[in-house]
Amino acid sequence: MERLRIGCRDNALAVIHAKRIMQKIKGADSSCQLDMVTVAAAEEQVLELTEETAHNGTFAGELDRALLDGSIDLAVCDLGKLPPQLPPGISIAAYSARSDAKDTLVLPRGAEHPDMERPIGASGAHRRMQAGVLYPRFDIAPIRGDIQSRLKRLDCGDYSALILSCDALARLGIRGRSSRVFSEQEIVPLAGQGILAVMTRENEVHDCLSGVDDFFSRCCAKAERTFIESFEDICNNPVAAFAQIQDNEMQLTVFYSDGERSCKRQLTGPLSEARKLGERLAGEVKQWYEHG
Numbered sequence: 001m002e003r004l005r006i007g008c009r010d011n012a013l014a015v016i017h018a019k020r021i022m023q024k025i026k027g028a029d030s031s032c033q034l035d036m037v038t039v040a041a042a043e044e045q046v047l048e049l050t051e052e053t054a055h056n057g058t059f060a061g062e063l064d065r066a067l068l069d070g071s072i073d074l075a076v077c078d079l080g081k082l083p084p085q086l087p088p089g090i091s092i093a094a095y096s097a098r099s100d101a102k103d104t105l106v107l108p109r110g111a112e113h114p115d116m117e118r119p120i121g122a123s124g125a126h127r128r129m130q131a132g133v134l135y136p137r138f139d140i141a142p143i144r145g146d147i148q149s150r151l152k153r154l155d156c157g158d159y160s161a162l163i164l165s166c167d168a169l170a171r172l173g174i175r176g177r178s179s180r181v182f183s184e185q186e187i188v189p190l191a192g193q194g195i196l197a198v199m200t201r202e203n204e205v206h207d208c209l210s211g212v213d214d215f216f217s218r219c220c221a222k223a224e225r226t227f228i229e230s231f232e233d234i235c236n237n238p239v240a241a242f243a244q245i246q247d248n249e250m251q252l253t254v255f256y257s258d259g260e261r262s263c264k265r266q267l268t269g270p271l272s273e274a275r276k277l278g279e280r281l282a283g284e285v286k287q288w289y290e291h292g
Contacts, residue, residue, distance in 0.1 A: 002208065003033040007063055007072030010038040011146045016171045017196050018076040021096065021212055028211025037072050039063055064090055067201055074206070075199040079192030079221060084229040086199070093206065094198040094213035095221050100166040101194035101242060103127065103187045105180040108155050114138065118160035121150065125238035127163050129257045130187045147172060163187070167194050188240040188255035188264065191224035216245050219274045223252050226278030230286065231256065238262075241278070245271060252277045256285045263288050 004025075008018035015038065022034050039062045063075040064087050079095065086092070107114065114120060120135060121143035122128045128140045143150050143159065147168050154162050161179070169175045195217045198209060224241035231239045240255040251268045265284055269277045 002029070002031075002206070003035070004073040004206065004208075005035045005037050005071070007037045007039050007066050007075040009063070009077070010040040013147055013168055013171055014038075014076070014078075017078065021076045021196060021198060024096070024212045025208045029208040032208045037066070039066050039072070039075075063199070067199060073200070073204075074209075077197050077199065079195040079197040080190040082192065082197055084225055084232055089202050090199055091202045092197045092221075093200040093204075094209040095217040096196035096198075096212055097214040098217050098220065099194045100170065101189045102166045102184060103163050103182050103189060104166045104169065104178040105182070106151070106154065106162045106164055106169070106177045107179045108157070108160070111160075114160040116160070118157070120161045120163065121154065121159040122163040123150075124190060125236075126190060126240040126255060126257070127187060129238050129262055130240075130255065131163055133262075134182070134186060151177070165189075165193060184242045184244070184253060185264075188253055189242045191228045191239075191241040192221055193242070195221060197221075219243070219245065219250065219271055223250060223274040223278040226275045227252070227254050227282050230279070230282035241281075243274070243277075248272075250274055250277060252281055254281050254285065256289065258289060 006018055006022055008014040018036055022036065025032055025034060041062055063077060066072045067075050068089055116138060119139040119141035120131060121141055122131050123143055128142070131140045143153065143162065147164060150162055153159060166178065166181060169177055198212055200206065220243035223243045227241040228239050231237065237259060238257040241252065243250050243252045248271045249268055250271050251266065253264065253266045255262065255264050263285060265281050267277055267281050
């Protein structure tokens with residue numbers, strides 16, 4: 001009988017995600033004993049944990065350390081919060097089936113539309129750049145903290161609206177706060193958004209994860225993360241990618257901005273060439289970036 005300690009971040013949404021994975025594991029192996037371990041962020045980092053810090057590894061750093069020092073056996077994290085390159089000694093063992101990856105506009109309670117006197121809040125430069133096109137007359141401002149703290153600031157009048165992920169609202173049981181859902185073409189989601197990654201120490205095998213791993217999510221993650229990996233060396237410019245699968249074909253939509261100019265590109269190809277799709281689109285976008 002295997003006993004595993006499942007680690008996650010110390011916030012309500014992360015705990016919900018971890019419980020979802022634990023249910024899947026139990027479904028595959030009911031004899032497996034599971035314990036949840038919440039891992040708190042360093043105090044000085046709590047307010048800094050946004051999509052901007054995700055791709056430099058800050059977001060998952062404590063989970064990485066807990067895995068490597070043996071405090072936990074598995075770590076559950078939103079794939080969109082993981083850097084393109086994981087630390088040595090850690091690998092992703094399973095990808096959950098994808099939830100709704102779209103973003104949504106959330107208004108203050110009782111409001112029918114955003115108030116132009118106040119900014120629209122969005123964490124993640126990729127969201128802010130794309131939202132600026134959709135709402136050119138509004139100030140699009142950063143916002144930090146977990147979902148509940150952001151909503152409190154919204155309802156207190158600090159913001160006229162927020163842009164949040166549909167999945168986060170659904171998991172917290174507040175999908176009714178959604179005012180407008182953006183298509184994946186209007187706001188290309190963060191690579192991996194809506195997919196949960198289960199991380200392990202390299203070379204460790206846990207058969208119980210067979211009930212978690214989703215083939216299509218793994219393919220989408222391969223294409224999306226291949227694309228964003230190509231831009232690690234170009235400062236921290238906004239980058240996003242989203243893959244859809246239909247009839248063994250993959251359509252990959254990507255977004256990139258250098259802070260002044262932005263571009264979106266789309267490419268369709270065989271599912272078996274997921275990585276190549278990411279590489280080809282990265283090449284096209286880099287050519288656009290270099291030659292205008």
